[in-house]
Amino acid sequence: MRIATWNLENLFAPGTGDAAPTSETAYQAKLEALATTIASIGPQVLAVQEVGPQPALDDLAAAVAAQTDHTWHTAAADPDGRGIRVALLSHGELRDVxxxxxxxxxxxxxxxxxxxEILTGLGRPALKATVxxxxxxxHVLSVHLKSKLLTFPDGHFSTSDEDVRVRYGFYALARRAAEAAGVRAYVTRLLEDGGGAVPAVVVAGDLNDDVQAATTQLxxxxxGSEFETPGFDRPDAGDAQRLWNLAPLIPEHDRYSRIYRGRRELIDHILVSAPLTSPKPTVGAGPGAAPSIADDPDARRNEPGSDHRPVHAELG
Structure with a gap:
């Protein structure tokens, strides 16, 4: 089974959001670039992030279908305050959404x-479906945790006030940690409800931090057991509740999903439960490179493709 995750970078049709392309030509070029990459990866299930209203998801599904000869089923979560949401696309029916x-x-x-202002739930709801x-x-979850991009008072993306910077950095980190904890609590219940067998669970998405970050580790x-460590081949009592991050299985030279200020980062992840760890998955990122980005979310408004690279895995 082949599963992938990809942050699509503001997939909006023109006129449907502040981050939308300014022309139909730019929108169609973006759809074409996204669909070509997805077709080259060939996932059976794709978790996506930064999707605008449902018609944009439908347009993407149609564009991918035109290149793959598959009909795609879709489901989307509710949006955040910016109008972006997570979604799932699948060859097969998405059940128990x-x-x-x-x-x-x-x-x-x-x-x-x-x-x-307080957060009482996930700022961007995650989405679970069974396929x-x-x-x-x-059970597949599409997840998009709070961005490391800081939004300061009055909507600014930068500040010269270091006291403000540290407070808003703290707020973002606290929010990301709380959201990660919410996803983990949901997964814990999924894994407990297996009727004696450990269910197959995939958590895929933009976690907005690297493998060793505390929010990712949550x-x-x-x-204990992780891929490419001595403990991996020794079953233990934690296996029934453990998720394994597939990041160590990406070839080291290709182990990144975004370039921020010239530095490669792996912030998009796929984690799996015990039944999906053997045989050892084949994991990759890409294809292609990613542009180096900074802190202006509008800089690539009319650019095709995405500022992230997809991460994909062959499981089972």
Whole structure:
């Protein structure tokens, strides 16, 4: 089974959002570039992030179908305040679709701005669906955690006030951690509901931090076994609740999904539960390179493709 995740970088039709392309020509070029890359990867299920209203997702599904001879089923979560959302595309039916909104019990509201704005659930709901792949049911979640891009008072993306910078950096980190905890709590319940067998679970998306970041590590569950470590081949009591990040299986020279200020970063991840760890997955990123970006989210408004590279895996 082949699964992929990709942040599509503001997939909006013209006139449907502040980040939308300014012309139909630019929009069609973006769709064509995205569809060509998706077709080259050939996923059976694709988790996507930064999708605008449903018609844009439908346009993408049609563009990919034209290049793959497959009909694509789609499902999308509710948008955040910017109008972007996560979604899933699949060759097969998406069943038991559910949005993941809640923070875990015991985690109270999280302050996210100087004016006292609080977060009481995931800022961007994650989306879970069950699909049948190669005869097996797999629970797939598309996730997009809080960006490392800081938005300061009055909508600015930069500041010369270091006290403001550190506060808003803290707010963003606290929000990302709370959202990661919410996703992990949902996964914990999924893994507990397997009726004695460990369910096949995939968490895929833009986690907005690297493999070793605390917010990414929250998703793992029990510490210990990881790919490419001595403990991987030794079963332990944590396996039933553990998620394994596939990042170490990406060839080292290709282990990045974004370039920020000239520095390669792997912030897009696929994590899997125990049944999907053997045989060892084949994992990659790309194809192609990614542009180097900075802190202006409008700089690539009319550019084709995405500022992220997809991450994809052959499982089972």
């Amino acid at each position: 559910e949005q993941v909104r809640d923070l875990p019990a015991g985690i109270g509201p999280v302050q996210i701005s100087d004016d006292g 049948t792949l190669d005869g097996h049911d797999v 998703l793992h569950g029990p510490p």
